[in-house]
Amino acid sequence: MDDDIDARYEVPRTAEFIRGRAYTRVALQFPDEMLRDAAAVARALRRELGGGDGGGVKLFVMADTAYNSCCVDEVGASHIDAQCVVHYGHACMSPTSNLPSFFVFGRTPLDTNVCGCSLLECSRESDKRILVLYGLEYAHALDDLKAVVAELYKSHSCGEVQYADVLCSVMSPSSAAEREQGQSNGSTHSNDLSIQSDGVATFVNNCCNVEGSTRKYSLGGLTWSTSIDDNMEDYLLYWIGQDNSAFVNIVLTFNKCDIVRYDTVANQPSRDVSHLMKILRRRYYLVEKAKDANIIGILVGTLGVAGYLHIIEQMKDLIKAAGKKSYTLVMGRPNSAKLANFPECEVFVYVSCAQTALLDSKDFLAPVITPFEAVLAFSRGREWTGEYLLDFKDLITTDKPEISSTTEEARFSFIKGGYVEDNCLEENEKQSETSLALAEVTEKALSIKNQNNDAVLYQGRAKSAIDYLKARSYRGLTGEYEGPAPDSVLTGRTGRAAGYNSEKTETTQ
The missing domain is CATH 3.40.50.11850 (Diphthamide synthesis DPH1/DPH2 domain 2)
Structure with missing residues (x-):
């Protein structure tokens, strides 16, 4: 059994990597299907490193990753101040942000x-x-x-x-x-x-x-x-x-x-x-739906893949340049129940590794698209050339999209039905008046639509996040609550699960 564990999980090579870099705190990340062998692998690795104490190396087994098991869980590893992560099983090989990683892919049989x-x-x-x-x-x-x-x-x-x-x-x-x-x-x-x-x-x-x-x-x-x-x-x-x-x-x-x-x-x-x-065709159907959205939620699906902060800022700039609003949401692994808490968002942009970027949003209230699809939907004049990119690193640039202004550039005229050049101040003023009239018509249409909806969300007309918040019946423990007030509010434990503040106090006493 030990020899099988050593071979399948490459215990000698892993121990050599840890010793060669003098790591003393190592996180072992296992996917769900390999978790049953985690204890045996940790024992074998400790034995290979130098006996019962593992040669002074502390090993920590991680499971139930914060986001996706194919990515290195730097968030979980940071909780135990790990110096590196040994990742087991299927890996997307997305670049890490802070921690070095060692990959053990496994040995699935092949004839x-x-x-x-x-x-x-x-x-x-x-x-x-x-x-x-x-x-x-x-x-x-x-x-x-x-x-x-x-x-x-x-x-x-x-x-x-x-x-x-x-x-x-x-x-x-x-x-x-x-x-x-x-x-x-x-x-x-x-x-x-x-x-x-x-x-x-x-x-x-x-x-x-x-x-x-x-x-x-x-x-x-x-x-x-x-x-x-x-x-x-x-x-x-x-x-x-x-x-x-x-x-x-x-x-x-x-x-x-x-x-x-x-x-x-x-x-x-x-x-x-x-x-x-068929999936590819559906993705471009979602792109067309996203073009009509006014409020976009940016879902953070990773806190470890290098460049994720840059692409989030790039998505914000892109959405702002398109004249739309964006909210950034961090919620771990997204599901329909979590996203239903943000009904004001008409589409979500999911920032994650390439192999988990495609979420099946059929059961969601709003479609979920990738950053590449967001570029197609929110960039003016952008057309699909047949390429499809799942890795957001392929989209990273330092050039910010230009936000619509009164400078001399081509813009869409609702009167002429196409893009026209702004050549003088008078034309700019006319366009501003036209845009204002269009906004008023759109607002009136939304108000009529909302009056026919029985949902609590549509009490009156909601134009911004604060309006949506006011329309909700429950707004958290610190806000107003339409209904019976809770009898009491209990304060939970504080600190880390490995040692809460109250436990530390009892120990010192």
């Missing part, structure tokens, strides 16, 4: 012989080169798969096969200066990352990087290179793994490519990705 034969068959049927992508949990079997395919190719004449590599297993947070430098260029082909001499990836910006005569890609923890003369559409993408968030990220990002998924459970290939194309 390399059957998979190699399937890969050979796809190579025969297609006239395109094949790019093999895979879930990180199958990275351990890549060398065996290459050997099987090379042996099969000796007796068969087939096309070229290229394999993606794992980006890294150790990640250090990029410094503020490096992130600022990466954000300043605002180019979609800026440096995505640089690999230091110790194998640590320093992330800067975007997933495609042109280096001389090659084009380097990095997505979901995988990296591969192509010739600058080649496009991704020239390759057949062969995905090894399950139909999960990592696969959705690949399909939507490269939605013009031919894609085959090898099901590792059924041991057979599948070319049907139509259900994901």
Whole structure:
């Protein structure tokens, strides 16, 4: 049992990483499906580090992450002042903000012989080169798969096969200066990352990087290179793994490519990705709905992915430039009940890692879109070119959208039904009067609509957050409450769960 734990969870390599960097407080982050092995892994790691006391290293097991289990939970790790996080299981490999991380992807079984034969068959049927992508949990079997395919190719004449590599297993947070430098260029082909001499990836910006005569890609923890003369559409993408968030990220990002998924459970290939194309169509339907929204909620879905504060500020500027209002909401993992507390928000923008960015909002009162979809919805003249971006790092720029003003620029005329140039002060004044008249008509229409609604929210007309707050029957313990007052209000404990203030006081006495 111990040998199995050591192999599956790479205990010796993890211990070497901790010793090499002299960490003394280490957080072990487990997803729900691996939590049953957490105690055994901690014991094995403590034994490997130096016996019962773990060589002076304190290990803390983390579960029930603050946001998504695929991301490094820097919030949870900060509660115990951890110096690094060892992340187990499926990982999105989003860059961290403050803590270094060590990744143990696991070793999910893969029948390399059957998979190699399937890969050979796809190579025969297609006239395109094949790019093999895979879930990180199958990275351990890549060398065996290459050997099987090379042996099969000796007796068969087939096309070229290229394999993606794992980006890294150790990640250090990029410094503020490096992130600022990466954000300043605002180019979609800026440096995505640089690999230091110790194998640590320093992330800067975007997933495609042109280096001389090659084009380097990095997505979901995988990296591969192509010739600058080649496009991704020239390759057949062969995905090894399950139909999960990592696969959705690949399909939507490269939605013009031919894609085959090898099901590792059924041991057979599948070319049907139509259900994901339906998702893509629905996402653009939500973009059209978002264009009509006036109040937008910005949902913070991560507190650890590098650049999340920058993209939140960028979304605020974008929404303000579009003449709309925005509220920033931090609530952990969003659900329909939580979002129902903010009925004034007509659409939500979800800022999270790429593999959890797509929320199914069918059961929500308002649609939830990604930052990329927000750019499409709230940027004037922006049209979809077929690309789809899930990683918000691809959107980071330092250029603020220009807010509508009386300067000489093209703007929409409701009288002429199109964009016109403001050439003189008189035209500006006419447009201001037209905009004011339009606002009054819109306000009157909303008032009529709200009068026909029985919900408590629509008592009168609500134009701002304070108006919505006044329309609610319950406004918190410090506000007015229409109904029987609570008998008493109990003050809860203060401090951390590891040692509340009252417990510390009792101990000292």
